[in-house]
Amino acid sequence: MTEQTAAEKISGRKKPTAFQKKRFRTNIFVICMLAYPVLQFLVMWAFVNIDSVLMTFQKYDTFKGWQWVGFDNYANWFEKFRLEPAYNMMLVNSVLHSVVGMFIIFPICLLTSYFLCRKVPLSGFFRIVFYLPSIIPLVILALGFTNMIKIDGLLGKIYEGFHAEAPSLLLPPKVRWTVYLFTIWAGIGGNLLLLSGTIKRVPTEVLESAHLDGVGTFGELFRIVIPMIWPTMVTMFVMSMMGIFSVVFQPLFLTDKLMNETMTIGLWIFNKASDNAGNVQAATLGILTTIFVAPVILLTRWGLDKLFVEVDY
Numbered sequence: 001m002t003e004q005t006a007a008e009k010i011s012g013r014k015k016p017t018a019f020q021k022k023r024f025r026t027n028i029f030v031i032c033m034l035a036y037p038v039l040q041f042l043v044m045w046a047f048v049n050i051d052s053v054l055m056t057f058q059k060y061d062t063f064k065g066w067q068w069v070g071f072d073n074y075a076n077w078f079e080k081f082r083l084e085p086a087y088n089m090m091l092v093n094s095v096l097h098s099v100v101g102m103f104i105i106f107p108i109c110l111l112t113s114y115f116l117c118r119k120v121p122l123s124g125f126f127r128i129v130f131y132l133p134s135i136i137p138l139v140i141l142a143l144g145f146t147n148m149i150k151i152d153g154l155l156g157k158i159y160e161g162f163h164a165e166a167p168s169l170l171l172p173p174k175v176r177w178t179v180y181l182f183t184i185w186a187g188i189g190g191n192l193l194l195l196s197g198t199i200k201r202v203p204t205e206v207l208e209s210a211h212l213d214g215v216g217t218f219g220e221l222f223r224i225v226i227p228m229i230w231p232t233m234v235t236m237f238v239m240s241m242m243g244i245f246s247v248v249f250q251p252l253f254l255t256d257k258l259m260n261e262t263m264t265i266g267l268w269i270f271n272k273a274s275d276n277a278g279n280v281q282a283a284t285l286g287i288l289t290t291i292f293v294a295p296v297i298l299l300t301r302w303g304l305d306k307l308f309v310e311v312d313y
Helices: 003-011 018-055 072-083 085-117 123-135 138-149 154-161 175-200 204-212 217-228 230-241 249-255 265-272 276-305
Strands: 058-061 065-068
Touching: 018 276, 058 072, 058 276, 072 085, 072 276, 085 123, 085 175, 085 217, 085 230, 085 265, 123 175, 138 154, 138 175, 138 249, 175 230, 175 249, 204 217, 217 230, 230 276, 249 265, 265 276
Parallel strands: none
Antiparallel strands: 058 065
């Protein structure tokens, strides 16, 4: 019996094999790699969201601190939507931004991406032109757009050349539609890039076969391209529905003040989430909106997934 074996017999332990050592090092590596994302999830998602939900059942008093109030905050929001027109306008604006994203921006991006992928003349140039607004910071883009459409800007000069008075596009009631127009202009680039990349992945053999069978341009789009890229389209369409939450800085940068005509749910939450009382209202509005919107989004996603069978290629 060797010395090593005798020591192991006395201590009752066996020396780890090479396989066990390798597995131990692998486990340590996996734990270290997972520690940061798990910690980030717990702190930045779980804690924040749980705290936000609990906050909606409380109110903050300067002298007494946090107090439990049950569903009073939710009841207050229902009263605001029932009695105050400004909050109804905020809700309508948010829904309309979502509608603009789904039924204006998305179809424009789809058609533009398809025709650019067909190698129309100057397609590379137009792809850069359409994508450019998405890589410029939004505040700079809004500043340039504002200087272009204001009365003493480029639009004003054009009207002046025709001896006409330029409309006030940054003042009520036209300012709402100006924000929608800016949202369309600034929102095309990112979707265009994603859809172009997806359409380019469609096998050329399939398209050539369709051409031999006499399929035209729009037949190719609606009968071949769209069914084959449908999963990507569904994801992008659902993301467009979330415009009800995500439109924040477009009206803020364009109007330079918080107008009721351009107020959105996202902008209201951004403006109010700066103190304890505002945090409670913002959290309550966010949870309340999610309760009504999330089932609609999930149902829409489920229904759209049923329209076409996913194709691997």
